[in-house]
Amino acid sequence: MRIDIITCLPDLFEGPLTQSIVKRSMDKGLVELEIHNLRDYSTNKHQNVDDYAFGGGAGMVLMIEPIDKCITGLKEKRDYDEVIYLTPDGETYNQSIANQLSLKENFIFLCGHYKGVDQRVRDHLVTKEISIGDYVLSGGELAAMVLADSLIRLVPGVLNDETSALSDSFQDNLLAPPVYTRPAEYKGWKIPEILTSGHEAKIEAWRNEQALKRTEERRPDLLG
Numbered sequence: 001m002r003i004d005i006i007t008c009l010p011d012l013f014e015g016p017l018t019q020s021i022v023k024r025s026m027d028k029g030l031v032e033l034e035i036h037n038l039r040d041y042s043t044n045k046h047q048n049v050d051d052y053a054f055g056g057g058a059g060m061v062l063m064i065e066p067i068d069k070c071i072t073g074l075k076e077k078r079d080y081d082e083v084i085y086l087t088p089d090g091e092t093y094n095q096s097i098a099n100q101l102s103l104k105e106n107f108i109f110l111c112g113h114y115k116g117v118d119q120r121v122r123d124h125l126v127t128k129e130i131s132i133g134d135y136v137l138s139g140g141e142l143a144a145m146v147l148a149d150s151l152i153r154l155v156p157g158v159l160n161d162e163t164s165a166l167s168d169s170f171q172d173n174l175l176a177p178p179v180y181t182r183p184a185e186y187k188g189w190k191i192p193e194i195l196t197s198g199h200e201a202k203i204e205a206w207r208n209e210q211a212l213k214r215t216e217e218r219r220p221d222l223l224g
């Protein structure tokens, strides 16, 4: 999987995506991730990437020219399966979309800012628009990181058996069951006895029951 992220705030990506699972996936050569500073594609001497909205109104709009220059340059090197614009008015992201997207190879993520991007970018360059929930962020950068993390962990070979994505919450539209580790008793708080019984089938049945119970209590909407 390859993800190219276009942003006017490249520094925000220093750190978060260079840790843990994401870092390991890049070290293993399973994932390539490159951050592109939109300012590097500016066409004027002040390195501007935004301008006032035609027709007036508050807020700046990201211009089409630097975005097109950046995307066109990337497309000369490889084909892209999706150009995803991160925006609060996009399709609300969920595990089902993550699963579908994870089967694709090459992505461009475009991070919105200010009052958004020139509509012609969305009409002619973007193939998919995604929001990560019904609240407003200052820009698409955090959303791009959420998307990158959720897709990278689904790339075959990134997770080992123990961290397998198959047992994640939401993967069967069920929340994950409770988990415990040593000590078996702490301050008188005991773990469920079944977990130390050694009876695999019963433990599996207990976990399924707990997952269902938790989903019914917290997210009945997932059960349809």
Ligand code: 6GU
Binding pocket: 085, 086, 087, 088, 112, 130, 131, 132, 133, 134, 135, 136, 137, 138, 139, 140, 143
């Ligand atoms: Cl993708 N961008 C911004 N700016 N805010 C959001 C979002 C995206 N998703 C939820 N809120």
